[in-house]
Structures are given as C-alpha cells and as structure tokens.
Amino acid sequence: MDAHVAQLQMQYRNYILSLYQQGFLDDQFTELKSLQDDGSPDFVAEVLSLFFDDCVKLVGNMARALDQTGTVDFCQVGANVHQLKGSSSSVGAKRVKGLCINFKELCEAKNYEGCVRCLQQVDIEYKTLKAKLQDMFNLEKQIVQAGGIVPQVDIN
Amino acid sequence: MASDGGVSCLRRSEMMSVGIGGMDSPPLDVDEVHVLAVDDSLVDRIVIERLLRITSCKVTAVDSGWRALEFLGIDNENASAELDRLKVDLIITDYCMPGMTGYELLKKIKESSSFRQVPVVIMSSENVITRIDRCLEEGAEDFLLKPVKLADVKRLRNYLTRDVKLSNGNKRKLPGDSPPLTLSPDSPGSSPPPSTLSPDSSDSSSPPLSPVEIISSQLSSPIDDEDDDVLTSSPESSPSPVRRQKMRSPGLD
Numbered sequence: 001m002d003a004h005v006a007q008l009q010m011q012y013r014n015y016i017l018s019l020y021q022q023g024f025l026d027d028q029f030t031e032l033k034s035l036q037d038d039g040s041p042d043f044v045a046e047v048l049s050l051f052f053d054d055c056v057k058l059v060g061n062m063a064r065a066l067d068q069t070g071t072v073d074f075c076q077v078g079a080n081v082h083q084l085k086g087s088s089s090s091v092g093a094k095r096v097k098g099l100c101i102n103f104k105e106l107c108e109a110k111n112y113e114g115c116v117r118c119l120q121q122v123d124i125e126y127k128t129l130k131a132k133l134q135d136m137f138n139l140e141k142q143i144v145q146a147g148g149i150v151p152q153v154d155i156n
Numbered sequence: 157m158a159s160d161g162g163v164s165c166l167r168r169s170e171m172m173s174v175g176i177g178g179m180d181s182p183p184l185d186v187d188e189v190h191v192l193a194v195d196d197s198l199v200d201r202i203v204i205e206r207l208l209r210i211t212s213c214k215v216t217a218v219d220s221g222w223r224a225l226e227f228l229g230i231d232n233e234n235a236s237a238e239l240d241r242l243k244v245d246l247i248i249t250d251y252c253m254p255g256m257t258g259y260e261l262l263k264k265i266k267e268s269s270s271f272r273q274v275p276v277v278i279m280s281s282e283n284v285i286t287r288i289d290r291c292l293e294e295g296a297e298d299f300l301l302k303p304v305k306l307a308d309v310k311r312l313r314n315y316l317t318r319d320v321k322l323s324n325g326n327k328r329k330l331p332g333d334s335p336p337l338t339l340s341p342d343s344p345g346s347s348p349p350p351s352t353l354s355p356d357s358s359d360s361s362s363p364p365l366s367p368v369e370i371i372s373s374q375l376s377s378p379i380d381d382e383d384d385d386v387l388t389s390s391p392e393s394s395p396s397p398v399r400r401q402k403m404r405s406p407g408l409d
Binding site: 082092 | 196197198199200202206207210252254281302303304305306
C-alpha cells in the first residue's frame with residue numbers, strides 16, 4: 001500500500017481516537033458512522049452540519065432570552081437547552097451534551113450568572129467540536145484523494 | 157438534504173412513492189412497511205429516517221403532531237377516500253414536542269377508528285417512569301429512550317405487522333405475553349451493523365396484525381424479565397448506561 005496513504009490513515013485513526021478519549025465524542029457518534037455506507041457516503045457530514053446549524057440557532061435563542069433586561073424567562077432558556085441536549089445526544093457530541101445537562105439545572109435554579117457562563121461554555125464547546133470534526137473530514141478527504149479508503153476505527 | 161422544517165420526506169433522488177398527504181402519490185407497495193416519524197428536531201428526524209430506511213421501511217417524517225394528523229387525515233373527515241392508498245404500519249413519535257406532545261398525538265391516534273390499530277412507539281430523551289407508564293397505558297406499543305440506535309429500530313421492525321413469522325426461527329426473541337418486552341441479547345441485530353447494512357429479516361407480505369393480535373401471538377421469551385422494573389440495562393456492547401425501556405403491559409390484563 002502507498003506509504004502516504006498508510007500514514008494518513010494512521011493519522012486519521014489517532015485523531016479519531018483522541019476525539020473519543022478527550023470526551024468530544026461518544027458511542028452515538030460511532031452509531032452514526034455505522035449508518036453511513038456507499039449509498040449514503042455523506043450521512044455523518046449532513047447530520048453534523050444540521051446539528052451545528054441547530055447550535056447556532058439555539059445558542060442565539062438562549063442569548064436573547066438571557067439578554068432581557070427585567071425578568072428572564074428561564075423556561076424559555078430551558079426549552080432551548082432541552083432541544084440542544086437532544087440533538088447533541090443524537091449526534092454523539094458528548095461535551096456539548098454534558099454542558100446542557102448542567103445548563104438545565106441552572107435554568108431550573110434560575111441561576112442567572114450560572115446560565116450566562118454556561119451559555120458561553122456551550123458556545124465555545126460546539127465551535128471547538130465543529131473545528132475538530134472539520135479536521136476529521138479533511139483527513140478523510142485527503143485519504144480518498146490519495147487513493148485510499150477511510151478506515152473504520154475501532155474505539156474499544 | 158431534507159432542510160424543510162415542515163415535512164422532511166425522502167430525498168428527491170430517492171423519493172419513494174410516499175407523497176405528503178397522499179394526494180398525488182401512487183399506492184404504496186403493500187409489501188413495504190411505511191413508517192410515519194414525528195419529531196420536532198430536524199437532527200432527530202434525519203437520524204430516525206436513516207435508521208428506518210436502513211431497515212427497509214419507507215418513511216414519512218413530519219415535524220409536529222398536527223402535521224402527523226394532517227398527513228393521516230385524522231383531522232379531515234373526508235380523507236377516508238385516501239385511506240386505501242395511505243398505509244401506515246407504524247407511527248414513531250417524540251414525546252416532548254411543542255404544541256402537541258407525543259402523548260397527545262398517541263391519544264388522538266387511538267381515538268381514530270382508522271388508525272387506532274397502528275402501533276405507536278414513543279421516543280424520549282428522558283427516562284421518566286410515570287411518563288412511560290402513561291404512554292403504555294394509553295396504548296403505545298413501545299417506548300424508546302433516545303438517542304435511538306439501529307438495534308432499537310430493528311427490534312421494532314421485527315415485531316411489526318409484516319414480519320411476524322413466529323415459527324421460522326425468527327432471529328429475534330419476540331416479546332413476552334403480558335410481562336414486559338424483553339430485549340434480545342443474542343440476536344444479530346443487536347451487534348454493531350456491518351458497513352453494508354441490510355435488514356435482518358426478510359420481508360414478505362402477510363396480513364397485518366393488530367397490536368392486540370401481535371401481543372397475544374408472541375412467544376414468551378426464554379429470557380424472562382425479572383420484575384416489573386421498567387429500566388433495564390442494555391445487553392449490547394454499548395457502554396452507555398441504562399437506556400432501554402421494557403414495555404409494560406399496555407393496559408391489557
């Protein structure tokens with residue numbers, strides 16, 4: 001096999017493993033990958049893309065809800081957190097989901113400062129994940145362009 | 157890519173014969189299982205749609221209970237003419253939705269003479285026993301904990317009307333009688349699917365069974381459910397904690 005391809009594949013494997021080890025992804029991401037095949041080669045990318053769109057929308061909603069001078073509607077914030085928790089769970093975005101769990105409690109406690117801080121963390125976290133996954137997809141592209149096959153990575 | 161927030165159907169390139177509202181579409185192939193998926197989250201709709209299509213179901217995905225009723229024609233008395241063409245074999249719905257919850261949708265479906273026999277499965281990200289009980293008592297067939305996995309859908313698929321063939325050594329253990337459904341730890345479907353996915357049960361047409369018939373015709377599982385506890389740990393290799401629900405007896409005594 002081409003040494004270049006092999007090197008890229010190893011890089012890819014290590015990268016994916018690190019994403020799991022650092023808690024960015026969980027087994028639901030593995031599940032999504034397993035749903036991808038030659039007939040739907042972009043499934044994971046599509047779903048993740050929708051997820052990040054969701055993040056933008058929901059974080060925006062939450063920022064607006066928390067930006068109210070006067071009474072903050074924590075139910076409204078909580079409803080958005082619930083949605084984000086749901087979609088992050090569905091794509092395997094482990095850290096984002098974890099933050100949403102905390103966030104939900106902060107909403108229930110009507111902890112304003114806590115919510116604001118948590119929202120900032122959520123914002124950073126989804127953007128970080130997005131960048132990491134973009135790197136992952138780029139590696140996949142490089143492998144394919146070099147004539148190789150994207151390896152299935154066993155994370156266990 | 158399905159970006160329509162309303163009805164996210166099959167992609168145009170793979171558009172099957174399912175039309176929205178059943179107006180212009182040709183009749184569905186009677187051998188094919190048609191699932192109506194209801195979820196307000198676009199991400200979840202896309203995922204459930206993929207899971208269902210992998211298990212050879214035709215899927216119509218809508219984003220609310222109201223759209224589901226509209227699609228089924230339950231809110232329209234004159235829709236009966238469409239019913240011959242509109243075969244829905246399973247309805248799978250999220251619980252938490254704005255406007256009409258999955259529970260409320262379930263009730264409306266069970267109140268409908270045309271669709272009350274269609275199995276309804278509820279999905280939820282929350283493991284709330286009272287919620288699960290309420291749904292099952294209202295007639296839900298099953299309750300899935302999100303995030304939904306392929307093994308969950310395969311399990312549904314296998315006890316769905318078209319596939320109930322009890323005597324052919326069906327790979328899946330079928331749910332027990334009155335006690336809760338058992339998970340099937342040793343069925344091939346619970347292992348991670350290979351890269352080329354194919355349904356693990358063969359399709360053939362058979363007369364659709366009502367939920368009552370399905371429940372009463374089921375073999376009892378050799379692996380008994382210990383008790384009435386709703387929460388079960390997944391037998392799969394998945395490291396995630398308790399994520400499955402056993403089906404409680406849906407009010408049948």
